Amino acid sequence: MKPENRVLVLTKEEIKSVLTIEDTIEVVEEGFKAFNSGRAVVPFPVALQVPDHNGDIHIKPGYIKGYDTYTVKIASGFYDNPKLNLPTSHGMLLLFDSKTGFPLCFEVDRCYLTDLRTAAAGAVAARALSKKSVSQVAVIGTGTQARLQIEALSKVRKFDELRVWEPVQSTCAERVKQYVADMKKILNAKIVAARTAEEAVVGSEIVVTATMASSPLVKAAWIGKGTHITAMGSDSPEKQELETAVLAKADKIVVDSLKQCAGLGEVHHALSDGTITEKDIHAELGEILLGKKKGRESDDEITICDLTGIAVQDVVTSQLVYERALKKKIGTYVSV
Numbered sequence: 001m002k003p004e005n006r007v008l009v010l011t012k013e014e015i016k017s018v019l020t021i022e023d024t025i026e027v028v029e030e031g032f033k034a035f036n037s038g039r040a041v042v043p044f045p046v047a048l049q050v051p052d053h054n055g056d057i058h059i060k061p062g063y064i065k066g067y068d069t070y071t072v073k074i075a076s077g078f079y080d081n082p083k084l085n086l087p088t089s090h091g092m093l094l095l096f097d098s099k100t101g102f103p104l105c106f107e108v109d110r111c112y113l114t115d116l117r118t119a120a121a122g123a124v125a126a127r128a129l130s131k132k133s134v135s136q137v138a139v140i141g142t143g144t145q146a147r148l149q150i151e152a153l154s155k156v157r158k159f160d161e162l163r164v165w166e167p168v169q170s171t172c173a174e175r176v177k178q179y180v181a182d183m184k185k186i187l188n189a190k191i192v193a194a195r196t197a198e199e200a201v202v203g204s205e206i207v208v209t210a211t212m213a214s215s216p217l218v219k220a221a222w223i224g225k226g227t228h229i230t231a232m233g234s235d236s237p238e239k240q241e242l243e244t245a246v247l248a249k250a251d252k253i254v255v256d257s258l259k260q261c262a263g264l265g266e267v268h269h270a271l272s273d274g275t276i277t278e279k280d281i282h283a284e285l286g287e288i289l290l291g292k293k294k295g296r297e298s299d300d301e302i303t304i305c306d307l308t309g310i311a312v313q314d315v316v317t318s319q320l321v322y323e324r325a326l327k328k329k330i331g332t333y334v335s336v
Contacts, residue, residue, distance in 0.1 A: 008105040010321065010331045012112050018324035021116060021152055024317055028120040029289060031064075031316035032256070036286030039065045040312045044260065047236060054080045056236070062311030069095045069104060069322065073314040075114045079212075089115075089144075093318040103336065105322050113321070117313040119148035121256065121285075122208060122230045125305035127156040128288050128295045129254060130206050130228035134159045137189075138204035140197060140217055140241065142166045142179040145210035145232060151186055153206065161190045165200040167211055198222050209233050209241040220245035225300045232307040234265045242266045242304075244275040251301040252282040257310045265306040 034040045046059040055078035063070035075091035082088060089111035095104045107113065137159045139146050150162060164179055166172045176193045183191055194200035201207055201222040209218060211233045220243055223229070229250075233241045247253055247270040255261040258281055262268055270276045283293035285305060296303055325331050 004100070004102045005335055006333045007103045007336050008322075008325065008331045008333055010105065010107045010109075010325055012108065012110045014325065014330050015107055015109050015112060015321050017330065018328060019113075019116070019317070019321055021120065021148075022155055023320065024116045024120040025123045025152060025155060027316045027320050028117055028313050029124045031312040032121075032124065032286035033289050034064045034286075034316070035257070035310060035312045036284055036290055036292065040315075041065070042257075042311045045311065050078070053078060058235070060309075060311035060314055062315040063098060064312065064315050067315065067319060068098055069319055070098050071095055071311070071315045071318045073114065073311065073318075075111050093314055095318055095322055105318075105325075105331075107318055107321055113314065113317050114309075115144050115148055117317045118145060118232060118307070118309055119152040121307050121309070121313060122149045122232055123152035123156045124289070125230050125254070125285055125307065126153055126206060126228060128285065129252070129303040129305055130157060131226055131296065131299050132157075134205045136161045136163065136204045137206045137208070138163045138165070138194070138200040139208045139210060140165055140167065140200065141210040141233070142175040143210065146179065146208070147183065149208045149210050149230070149232065150183065153208065154187055154189075157206065159189055159206070161192060162187060163192045163194045163200040163204060165194040165197045167197070167213060167217055206230070211241055212239060213241050214238050215240060216243040217241050218246060219243045220249045223249055223302060225302065227302050228296075229302075229304045230307065231266045231304060232309075234268070234306070235308050237264055237268060240266065240269050244270040244273055247280075247304060248275045249302060250304045252296070252303045253280060254283050254285055254288065254303065254305045255281060256285050256305075256307050258284055260308045260310060261306045265308040266304070267306050
């Protein structure tokens with residue numbers, strides 16, 4: 001069989017066998033640097049809605065100049081799936097030869113790489129923008145990202161206490177109880193179930209928001225000096241986790257992509273209601289990592305990183321998985 005007539009298929013389990021969260025943090029940082037050094041080709045993502053089945057699909061293509069492959073990621077969220085005893089998320093990454101356009105690899109990750117690279121981005125942001133010495137962390141949400149974001153954060157910052165609050169009150173007690181039990185196996189920290197979002201946020205030096213909220217959960221009055229906020233839940237125009245006054249209060253607002261955040265993220269809402277202007281955006285994250293713009297300059301600064309997820313994160317993680325799979329000779333080839 002000629003090479004151009006076969007495609008390598010990797011399952012989620014095979015992908016997990018060649019990639020750690022530490023690997024992902026480092027490679028995602030390199031991806032952000034590529035994005036802000038003119039090496040990345042990243043079109044605006046396509047969003048497909050399936051309203052009659054409460055689903056949405058994000059399609060994100062991307063390429064880094066000099067790479068042997070380019071990537072097209074398809075990730076879906078069908079939010080009624082739990083009623084059918086099915087996972088909410090699914091998807092895959094498709095890798096193509098950047099010289100010929102021939103398909104090379106289908107990474108059927110069931111959104112695992114999307115989840116991992118999203119968490120890694122939060123860790124990269126915290127490493128660049130939060131205080132080095134941190135005692136208390138807050139997480140809003142108890143889902144997959146609320147878990148992975150904190151696990152990734154623990155690789156770049158040590159902290160003594162984690163406070164968790166779940167906004168879905170109908171299942172709050174059960175979800176928080178399970179979250180605490182699961183995270184105790186991962187963290188060497190005290191885990192506190194907060195009764196309110198305010199109780200979780202006040203006094204926390206890093207706040208991570210990881211929900212699908214469509215109205216603000218975190219208020220500006222709760223944010224003290226020196227706080228860093230990683231906001232990653234707002235990846236579509238209708239989603240919002242932060243009161244826009246939170247952004248007005250920040251000393252530095254950082255985004256993964258200004259173009260994308262202006263249309264999708266927390267920045268989108270603050271721009272829309274006039275709380276801030278684009279001139280108030282301090283930097284894209286890659287600019288700070290490259291040293292083009294300053295990161296945190298004092299322990300009193302309030303910093304926010306608005307993460308909407310950019311395709312360059314998928315490109316670097318999928319390429320690394322492909323390279324390691326070839327080296328370990330795992331996966332299954334299918335004819336095409």
